[in-house]
Amino acid sequence: MIDDLAVLSPTLVSLGWDDRCEAWADKISEASDSELTRGRIARVSRGFSLVFTGGDAVLVNSSSERSDASTAPATGDYVLIGPDDEDAQIITAIAPRRTALIRRMPGRVPEPQILAANVDHVLVMHGLDRELNMRRMERQLVVAFDSGATPVIVLTKSDYEDELVEPFEQTIERLGQAANGVEIITTSAKSGDGLDRLAELFSGHRTSVMLGLSGIGKSTLVNVLSDGVVQLTNEVRVTDRRGRHTTVTRDLIPFPGGGMIIDTPGIREIGLWQAHAGLEAAFSDLSGGAHHCRFADCQHNKEPNCGVQEIIAAGQSTPERLEHWMSLQAELAEQDEQLEEFIRRNESRLRARAEDKQNKQRPKKTKRRGRNEF
Ligand SMILES: Nc1nc2c(ncn2[C@@H]2O[C@H](COP(=O)(O)OP(=O)(O)OP(=O)(O)O)[C@@H](O)[C@H]2O)c(=O)[nH]1
Ligand SMILES: [Mg+2]
Numbered sequence: 001m002i003d004d005l006a007v008l009s010p011t012l013v014s015l016g017w018d019d020r021c022e023a024w025a026d027k028i029s030e031a032s033d034s035e036l037t038r039g040r041i042a043r044v045s046r047g048f049s050l051v052f053t054g055g056d057a058v059l060v061n062s063s064s065e066r067s068d069a070s071t072a073p074a075t076g077d078y079v080l081i082g083p084d085d086e087d088a089q090i091i092t093a094i095a096p097r098r099t100a101l102i103r104r105m106p107g108r109v110p111e112p113q114i115l116a117a118n119v120d121h122v123l124v125m126h127g128l129d130r131e132l133n134m135r136r137m138e139r140q141l142v143v144a145f146d147s148g149a150t151p152v153i154v155l156t157k158s159d160y161e162d163e164l165v166e167p168f169e170q171t172i173e174r175l176g177q178a179a180n181g182v183e184i185i186t187t188s189a190k191s192g193d194g195l196d197r198l199a200e201l202f203s204g205h206r207t208s209v210m211l212g213l214s215g216i217g218k219s220t221l222v223n224v225l226s227d228g229v230v231q232l233t234n235e236v237r238v239t240d241r242r243g244r245h246t247t248v249t250r251d252l253i254p255f256p257g258g259g260m261i262i263d264t265p266g267i268r269e270i271g272l273w274q275a276h277a278g279l280e281a282a283f284s285d286l287s288g289g290a291h292h293c294r295f296a297d298c299q300h301n302k303e304p305n306c307g308v309q310e311i312i313a314a315g316q317s318t319p320e321r322l323e324h325w326m327s328l329q330a331e332l333a334e335q336d337e338q339l340e341e342f343i344r345r346n347e348s349r350l351r352a353r354a355e356d357k358q359n360k361q362r363p364k365k366t367k368r369r370g371r372n373e374f
């Protein structure tokens with residue numbers, strides 16, 4: 001967490017505030033009695049949010065209205081803030097999100113967690129100092145595609161020379177298949193490798209968000225890109241290369257040269273949230289072929305005229321990738337069922353509550369009627 005994030009508050013334009021935001025803000029402001037201030041959420045913490053307003057950064061309290069996951073603000077949201085009944089500043093309105101990076105909240109109850117809003121690029125990151133977990137990479141790509149922003153794979157620590165599980169070239173070659181056309185930028189905060197290309201992503205007041213495990217060097221990259229803005233980093237444990245979860249909040253960090261990055265805490269669990277479109281896009285090599293299968297319910301196994309198997313036979317994808325794709329599809333189908341069940345159960349609970357209310361009112365009516373009869 002940066003202690004003095006508030007002092008970095010940039011102008012509204014450099015926060016990416018555009019005509020669309022302005023049109024939205026005008027409409028809301030016209031209908032409001034009080035003076036509203038335009039801004040962008042820089043950090044969401046328990047009980048408050050930090051908002052960059054173009055002038056000073058403002059701390060706003062979380063109102064009860066914004067406590068629900070569906071109404072809560074996220075880092076990167078464009079907002080209007082204004083006074084509540086007691087004259088404390090609260091978020092009055094959140095602009096419709098242009099893009100949103102969403103994962104399934106870890107836990108049994110199916111609910112989404114918005115990791116970042118209104119980003120242009122999602123940096124899907126992997127540290128070259130550790131083994132590449134292809135399934136994790138694929139999951140990250142699905143979530144990144146599903147956000148509506150452009151995914152970019154960023155490999156960190158290209159200067160790393162200690163005991164490596166496999167040579168970089170091999171990792172990058174293996175990645176090529178999962179990347180499926182997504183740009184790969186190899187970087188090093190130490191040697192400066194790839195930083196110029198990375199910096200180009202921020203031109204035109206654009207925002208990127210970083211997604212990756214703890215200890216892969218996310219905050220270190222922010223430090224070098226921002227010319228020394230203080231962002232706490234930490235050594236990884238030498239034994240297992242695990243990070244120490246140094247970053248604990250999702251912070252929007254404006255760069256002096258323009259553009260912004262959202263630094264995030266390392267994420268171990270990367271659950272998909274209704275990411276059907278993201279899954280189709282991340283596996284477009286295979287999903288494209290599925291449109292040519294003879295049977296609509298083709299399992300892409302041993303059916304005749306299977307478009308997907310044809311793609312694999314032509315060497316354009318692999319059976320391993322097909323297996324991963326099918327298993328992610330199954331996960332989303334199971335989530336759909338879970339959600340339906342959840343809604344059904346909630347509906348019956350709501351109905352039961354409504355009936356209960358009616359029942360409580362009924363004796364009163366009977367009593368009154370009885371009284372009227374005397
Ligand atoms: N060799 C090398 N080490 C690096 C590089 N970038 C970061 N590191 C080291 O990796 C460790 C972890 O870096 P952080 O930037 O704190 O990692 P993080 O991804 O922000 O971790 P969390 O905040 O816990 O999610 C530190 O010891 C850094 O010095 C790099 O380019 N090369
Ligand atoms: Mg960090």
Ligand SMILES: [Zn+2]
Pocket residue numbers: 290293294298299300301303305306307308309
């Ligand atoms: Zn098929």
